[in-house]
Amino acid sequence: MSKVAPPILSARGVAKTYASGVVALSPTDLEIRAGEIFALLGPNGAGKTTLISIICGLVNASAGTVTVGEFDNVRDWRAARGLIGLAPQEIATDAFESVWATVTFSRGLFGKPRDDAYLRRLLEDLSLWDKKSAKIMALSGGMKRRVMIAKALAHEPRILFLDEPTAGVDVELRRDMWALVRRLRDSGVTIILTTHYIEEAEEMADRVGVINKGRLILVEDKAVLMEKMGKRQLTIQLQAPLRALPDDLAGYRLELANEGHQLIYSFDAKGDETGIAGLMRGLHAAGLDFKDIQTSQNSLEDIFVGLVGVGA
Amino acid sequence: MNLRGARAIYTFELSRWFRTLTQSIMAPVISTSLYFVVFGSAIGSRMSSVDGVSYAAFIVPGLIMLSLLTESVSNASFGIHMPKWSGTIYELLSAPVSWWEAVAGYVGAAATKSVLLGLIMLATARIFVPYHIAHPAMMAAFLVLTAISFSLFGFIIGVWADGWERLQIVPTLIITPLTFLGGSFYSVAMLPPLWRHITLFNPVVYLVSGFRWSFYAHADVPVGLSLAATAGFMIACLIVVWRIFATGYKLKP
Numbered sequence: 001m002s003k004v005a006p007p008i009l010s011a012r013g014v015a016k017t018y019a020s021g022v023v024a025l026s027p028t029d030l031e032i033r034a035g036e037i038f039a040l041l042g043p044n045g046a047g048k049t050t051l052i053s054i055i056c057g058l059v060n061a062s063a064g065t066v067t068v069g070e071f072d073n074v075r076d077w078r079a080a081r082g083l084i085g086l087a088p089q090e091i092a093t094d095a096f097e098s099v100w101a102t103v104t105f106s107r108g109l110f111g112k113p114r115d116d117a118y119l120r121r122l123l124e125d126l127s128l129w130d131k132k133s134a135k136i137m138a139l140s141g142g143m144k145r146r147v148m149i150a151k152a153l154a155h156e157p158r159i160l161f162l163d164e165p166t167a168g169v170d171v172e173l174r175r176d177m178w179a180l181v182r183r184l185r186d187s188g189v190t191i192i193l194t195t196h197y198i199e200e201a202e203e204m205a206d207r208v209g210v211i212n213k214g215r216l217i218l219v220e221d222k223a224v225l226m227e228k229m230g231k232r233q234l235t236i237q238l239q240a241p242l243r244a245l246p247d248d249l250a251g252y253r254l255e256l257a258n259e260g261h262q263l264i265y266s267f268d269a270k271g272d273e274t275g276i277a278g279l280m281r282g283l284h285a286a287g288l289d290f291k292d293i294q295t296s297q298n299s300l301e302d303i304f305v306g307l308v309g310v311g312a
Numbered sequence: 313m314n315l316r317g318a319r320a321i322y323t324f325e326l327s328r329w330f331r332t333l334t335q336s337i338m339a340p341v342i343s344t345s346l347y348f349v350v351f352g353s354a355i356g357s358r359m360s361s362v363d364g365v366s367y368a369a370f371i372v373p374g375l376i377m378l379s380l381l382t383e384s385v386s387n388a389s390f391g392i393h394m395p396k397w398s399g400t401i402y403e404l405l406s407a408p409v410s411w412w413e414a415v416a417g418y419v420g421a422a423a424t425k426s427v428l429l430g431l432i433m434l435a436t437a438r439i440f441v442p443y444h445i446a447h448p449a450m451m452a453a454f455l456v457l458t459a460i461s462f463s464l465f466g467f468i469i470g471v472w473a474d475g476w477e478r479l480q481i482v483p484t485l486i487i488t489p490l491t492f493l494g495g496s497f498y499s500v501a502m503l504p505p506l507w508r509h510i511t512l513f514n515p516v517v518y519l520v521s522g523f524r525w526s527f528y529a530h531a532d533v534p535v536g537l538s539l540a541a542t543a544g545f546m547i548a549c550l551i552v553v554w555r556i557f558a559t560g561y562k563l564k565p
């Protein structure tokens with residue numbers, strides 16, 4: 001029981017240089033655990049889609065191997081592909097087909113026997129059931145994106161790739177999408193999604209990978225990441241505004257804000273000594289009264305900006 | 313083996329066609345009728361018989377071959393170019409579908425359409441000309457074999473083409489001239505000796521000749537050669553398609 005479950009997907013040394021000479025992906029190692037939600041976070045052109053495309057068989061890797069389940073995605077491509085569902089970044093559908101026709105096609109293409117009950121549940125889950133006979137071109141952009149997800153799930157894959165599932169989706173629908181992804185995860189599907197939105201990764205992911213300029217800079221449990229990298233801030237609301245910082249407190253990383261009504265103290269949450277106790281004594285010694293104190297944690301966004309800034 | 317996958321592609325492609333069934337049937341009926349009105353009646357009445365059959369009857373196999381070639385190439389090239397252009401091909405490429413299953417689906421559907429069209433034209437021609445078919449089984453074999461090989465050829469063009477203009481280039485620049493110069497409307501024996509020799513480099517001559525033989529038991533080139541040429545062309549196309557999928561040429565960056 002103590003043995004760690006093998007990863008459901010692993011990429012080793014996967015790299016891609018396009019024919020144009022663009023190095024889209026430097027040799028990359030990545031392991032995905034069964035049942036997790038993994039968010040691949042990175043700016044435009046970072047190589048997210050390239051990595052996903054190699055795993056799904058849409059792009060030939062320049063180097064490296066990908067194992068899906070226990071199958072190599074080149075040698076045992078048939079078995080490997082059967083485990084994967086892909087909802088690509090660009091919406092691409094057969095405009096003249098009905099929703100129902102396109103999902104039954106997808107299921108058949110993956111060699112699964114017809115199962116109308118399953119497809120019905122799937123469409124209901126994605127709020128598409130009442131649109132099942134509608135032509136895809138008559139759907140809104142958000143609905144089309146859900147059709148893409150329905151197609152990806154039509155063959156009951158164990159791993160689902162969502163390449164920017166919430167691009168061009170309004171706030172409400174984005175919340176629905178998040179809820180859907182969680183339900184899928186609860187039903188045992190492993191989910192790998194890419195996003196530009198930090199809040200999305202923060203909201204949903206169990207683990208986060210940060211990719212920039214073709215390099216996977218970091219892979220970490222979201223919670224660990226936040227803890228490890230997160231700087232915290234202590235905001236002190238003063239009774240009376242200050243014009244300048246008292247000399248006694250010069251040793252602390254303090255800033256005056258809000259026209260002297262606030263003192264902001266930054267500290268490293270992972271350090272043993274936060275320095276808060278000393279600061280409090282210092283405030284007391286300087287005769288500063290305060291009415292409120294708050295601590296806040298840096299968001300993934302700050303971490304990300306820091307990382308990508310450093311990596312760039 | 314993923315036969316379900318092949319069948320899904322096949323039925324999907326055919327259902328696209330069935331949506332426009334009236335058009336699909338009317339177009340060949342009208343074009344065949346026009347050919348017979350112009351070539352068969354207007355011109356043919358002033359022409360002596362060719363190889364012992366009336367001119368109108370003589371052109372029946374050639375006309376059907378002509379449509380069979382163009383329809384096969386355009387159906388199959390459109391069928392695979394469309395998903396490539398719209399991006400829906402991602403699904404085929406990420407599916408557990410092998411190259412020959414994909415081919416069975418796409419090329420099978422395109423060939424089915426053109427065989428049906430050929431049969432419709434054959435029926436239409438009957439209204440104008442009382443032709444007869446000497447070797448029905450061989451006729452069917454040529455029909456199917458040609459439909460499959462040129463659908464394969466169209467499939468290759470559809471993958472190769474980078475845009476809709478390119479998709480038209482091969483049919484207009486190669487297929488149409490070859491078919492018109494391939495003896496659809498005349499017997500190779502009617503040409504001056506030099507041209508007769510040059511013509512023998514045109515693969516369509518073998519198709520038309522073999523097909524016409526199955527009707528009137530008279531051929532410009534030996535039937536065995538016709539069959540071998542068609543089969544050879546089909547195998548060549550199959551090898552190219554296999555290599556396309558193996559390397560991902562124009563399909564996978």
Ligand SMILES: Nc1ncnc2c1ncn2[C@@H]1O[C@H](COP(=O)(O)OP(=O)(O)OP(=O)(O)O)[C@@H](O)[C@H]1O
Pocket residue numbers: 018019020022023024042043044045046047048049050051089565
């Ligand atoms: N087919 C291709 N041919 C040549 N270069 C490509 C191709 N596809 C992607 N690239 C290049 O590879 C790099 C990585 O692109 P990729 O699409 O993987 O980025 P991404 O992280 O998905 O970006 P985005 O967030 O904008 O979707 C980019 O520089 C891009 O221009």
Ligand SMILES: [Mg+2]
Pocket residue numbers: 048049050089163
């Ligand atoms: Mg992308």
